[in-house]
Amino acid sequence: MTISVLRIGQRIVRDDRVTTHAALVARAFGASRIYMSDINPDIVRTVRDVCKTWGGSFEVEPTDSWRDILCDAKERGQTIVHLTMYGSRIGDVADEIAANDSVLIVIGAQKVPRDVYDIADYNVAVGSQPHSEIAALAVALDRIQHGRQFDSEFPDAARKIVPTEHGKQVL
């Protein structure tokens, strides 16, 4: 499955750390790219540095228009999954979503325009309580990949961790 992420509505400076977390989660949980509008160039740099050190080919792609990204996704036949606390329960739809070849996951930093709800193939709630789009993204990616994202290799890494019970082992 090929996965892209679109994050909309972030505010520069105020949301910078959360934006960085969202991008790193997308990468660590198997997405190939994240599209973002209004992105601080420092964040793009931070994420590229992580890729250099830890491997893989994840891309941060700045965009001026979330609508263009959604329309392109539709045209290419990608399944659009919008994460919102108002949507269908993740447990009810995860297996159906998992059956797709190509998915675009949409997360919002603030209130998301109504059009996104209408354009999305799935509006999905990772719990119906207010929490965090970072958490929603992580759990959604974990559920639709049945945890297999953690078996992926990140090629050309300068550093690699060997999981261990106590302490730290790094290659």
Place this chain on the structure above:
Amino acid sequence: MTISVLRIGQRIVRDDRVTTHAALVARAFGASRIYMSDINPDIVRTVRDVCKTWGGSFEVEPTDSWRDILCDAKERGQTIVHLTMYGSRIGDVADEIAANDSVLIVIGAQKVPRDVYDIADYNVAVGSQPHSEIAALAVALDRIQHGRQFDSEFPDAARKIVPTEHGKQVL
């Protein structure tokens, strides 16, 4: 299962939004409380407001000493689970952790003191790539509760969402 969360190492202002996300994730994913040092009173207020509106009895408990919290947990027989990218794979230990009655999950905003690795009963990696303690907390809570946290009720809520395919339904 009773779950508490301890977050250590956050920096006021710089980390405030991430700190708020961590607290809200703890609440939404079934923990009863989060302990935090160096916490901005605004965050405590924000989380209390969420509880008033959305129900339940989640508590933010300021602490001056993470070590005291860990020692108390040990004495009370709680299982201490430290989330770190260096730890054992979550898939290998989640079921074992799920068998405990009472768990304290420890997350760090920055580099965590070596003692935490030694005191913890489990050092657990939610993937061994750099990402986000918010994501790690959410996925760990989802895995050790087998997704059942989303079936919980939050008593005395002023607002409650009815999951729906398109649009918003709020009681």
